[in-house]
Amino acid sequence: MIELARAEPAEPGNRRGSLVDEAYAALKAAIRSTEFPPGYQGSEQEIAVRLGMSRTPVHEAIIRLQVEGLVRVLSKRGVLICPLALDDVREIYEVIIAVEAMAAELLAGLSTEQRSSAADELEAATAAMEQGLAQDDLAAWAEADDAFHRLLVERCGNGRLLRIAQTVTDQAHRARMLTLRLRSRPTRSARAHRALIEAIRSGEPGEAHRRARAHRVSARDELLPLIEKVGLRHI
Amino acid sequence: MIELARAEPAEPGNRRGSLVDEAYAALKAAIRSTEFPPGYQGSEQEIAVRLGMSRTPVHEAIIRLQVEGLVRVLSKRGVLICPLALDDVREIYEVIIAVEAMAAELLAGLSTEQRSSAADELEAATAAMEQGLAQDDLAAWAEADDAFHRLLVERCGNGRLLRIAQTVTDQAHRARMLTLRLRSRPTRSARAHRALIEAIRSGEPGEAHRRARAHRVSARDELLPLIEKVGLRHI
DNA sequence: CCATTCGTTCTTCCATGGAAGATTCCATGC
DNA sequence: GCATGGAATCTTCCATGGAAGAACGAATGG
Numbered sequence: 001m002i003e004l005a006r007a008e009p010a011e012p013g014n015r016r017g018s019l020v021d022e023a024y025a026a027l028k029a030a031i032r033s034t035e036f037p038p039g040y041q042g043s044e045q046e047i048a049v050r051l052g053m054s055r056t057p058v059h060e061a062i063i064r065l066q067v068e069g070l071v072r073v074l075s076k077r078g079v080l081i082c083p084l085a086l087d088d089v090r091e092i093y094e095v096i097i098a099v100e101a102m103a104a105e106l107l108a109g110l111s112t113e114q115r116s117s118a119a120d121e122l123e124a125a126t127a128a129m130e131q132g133l134a135q136d137d138l139a140a141w142a143e144a145d146d147a148f149h150r151l152l153v154e155r156c157g158n159g160r161l162l163r164i165a166q167t168v169t170d171q172a173h174r175a176r177m178l179t180l181r182l183r184s185r186p187t188r189s190a191r192a193h194r195a196l197i198e199a200i201r202s203g204e205p206g207e208a209h210r211r212a213r214a215h216r217v218s219a220r221d222e223l224l225p226l227i228e229k230v231g232l233r234h235i
Numbered sequence: 236m237i238e239l240a241r242a243e244p245a246e247p248g249n250r251r252g253s254l255v256d257e258a259y260a261a262l263k264a265a266i267r268s269t270e271f272p273p274g275y276q277g278s279e280q281e282i283a284v285r286l287g288m289s290r291t292p293v294h295e296a297i298i299r300l301q302v303e304g305l306v307r308v309l310s311k312r313g314v315l316i317c318p319l320a321l322d323d324v325r326e327i328y329e330v331i332i333a334v335e336a337m338a339a340e341l342l343a344g345l346s347t348e349q350r351s352s353a354a355d356e357l358e359a360a361t362a363a364m365e366q367g368l369a370q371d372d373l374a375a376w377a378e379a380d381d382a383f384h385r386l387l388v389e390r391c392g393n394g395r396l397l398r399i400a401q402t403v404t405d406q407a408h409r410a411r412m413l414t415l416r417l418r419s420r421p422t423r424s425a426r427a428h429r430a431l432i433e434a435i436r437s438g439e440p441g442e443a444h445r446r447a448r449a450h451r452v453s454a455r456d457e458l459l460p461l462i463e464k465v466g467l468r469h470i
Numbered sequence: 471c472c473a474t475t476c477g478t479t480c481t482t483c484c485a486t487g488g489a490a491g492a493t494t495c496c497a498t499g500c
Numbered sequence: 501g502c503a504t505g506g507a508a509t510c511t512t513c514c515a516t517g518g519a520a521g522a523a524c525g526a527a528t529g530g
Contacts, residue, residue: 018512018513019513043481043482045481053514053515054516055482056513056514060294060514063298067302069395074481074482074522075481075483075521076480076482076483076520076521076523077521077522077523078480078481091393091395091396094395095399098336102332158326158329160304160326160327161326161330253483254483255483255484278511278512279511288484288485294513309511310492310513311490311491311492311511312511312512313510313511
């Protein structure tokens with residue numbers, strides 16, 4: 001692992017590709033993939049040489065990541081990749097429950113066209129989940145499940161809610177990957193998704209709220225004991 | 236307005252007072268007080284000289300403020316103090332509704348001691364609201380109301396929820412100040428607060444959720460038309 | 471053998487200078 | 501009078517150097 005992958009400026013008609021953005025994306029990817037494992041402590045200097053840039057853009061990218069809660073910078077000692085304790089995962093799930101329930105409610109309150117269009121997209125994602133499951137491709141299932149939940153918040157019409165959901169989802173990514181192989185085959189998810197889609201399609205905000213909430217609550221109640229059982233100090 | 240107020244390092248046993256933190260606090264205060272009005276566009280250089288420091292810590296503070304959504308930095312053109320449109324206030328309220336309802340629910344699910352202690356604090360804040368109202372001191376009322384809602388999220392045991400609530404509350408501060416004098420005397424708030432406190436004290440998460448939510452929903456439904464009526468392009 | 475002190479080294483923090491992009495405004499041409 | 505071109509000026513963006521602080525280890529004293 002000599003160097004970190006830099007986002008390629010593939011497009012010749014280069015858009016706003018600043019070094020800070022590059023460093024931010026590369027670091028986030030490295031954290032997600034556990035190339036930088038939780039608890040790892042490195043220096044900005046080291047990251048800078050790996051990315052082939054100077055310390056400044058790395059420093060600024062790390063500020064962003066710190067605000068978003070992915071890393072902590074320990075004064076004069078380096079940057080720490082935040083490990084997740086069980087309580088962190090619990091907190092994250094509580095946020096997700098609140099945010100997605102609200103998003104589903106808002107989505108179900110939009111116009112018929114918007115609801116219908118969103119419901120179609122959600123249905124496609126759910127179908128992709130089932131296909132992944134049928135082929136025993138858990139990675140594909142997880143990706144489609146992610147897409148479903150991302151769509152739910154993207155289409156609700158509240159950008160702040162979307163941003164919050166993305167931030168906590170990023171934090172939870174490692175825990176999600178860990179439990180993916182530990183839990184039993186997630187066959188009930190598709191059913192819950194379809195029930196939610198129906199409430200959205202027919203425009204019932206209250207029912208959409210309840211179903212989105214119940215779906216995430218049961219996910220939490222299944223995953224938290226699982227994480228506790230494996231007894232990891234942190235993820 | 237020659238210079239911005241810098242947070243004084245009054246305490247001689249100086250804690251971790253970095254220039255970045257100073258700049259961050261000073262800028263946030265200046266934005267809240269509309270010393271930097273919404274839509275204002277300034278340069279980091281200008282802010283740096285006003286604060287009596289170099290450009291670097293100002294630049295880094297601005298990155299933090301940008302992530303939190305208070306400012307936007309326009310490449311090579313300066314930093315913009317984000318104005319709030321009606322839709323922004325709507326978004327913010329939707330977030331607050333979801334977050335506070337969850338916080339109230341969590342709080343009502345804590346141990347009897349924690350609930351009781353929190354309920355006492357919430358009751359004190361509510362009493363302060365009534366006193367402010369009795370003396371026609373709207374500023375005092377608003378401060379106590381802020382304290383109530385801050386306490387609610389502080390005591391729920393979820394740090395991420397707290398951080399989210401603080402971020403959106405910061406964004407909404409100007410709108411709140413604007414509508415404070417426009418709306419009718421907020422006499423019903425104290426009653427709603429007491430109902431919520433009772434649900435918390437007696438440990439009813441579902442009821443606490445509903446009451447916290449209803450309280451913020453009615454606030455939104457009162458304030459949004461008010462803002463629309465004054466017809467401000469942005470706040 | 472253990473505790474303490476001091477020096478070395480590594481880190482972030484902050485200042486500053488140069489580069490490149492965006493805007494403004496004035497001169498020029500028609 | 502009006503559009504156009506271009507220079508001057510402003511801005512952020514990035515690199516780099518020095519300063520201060522934290523951690524580590526070796527030398528020293530008991």
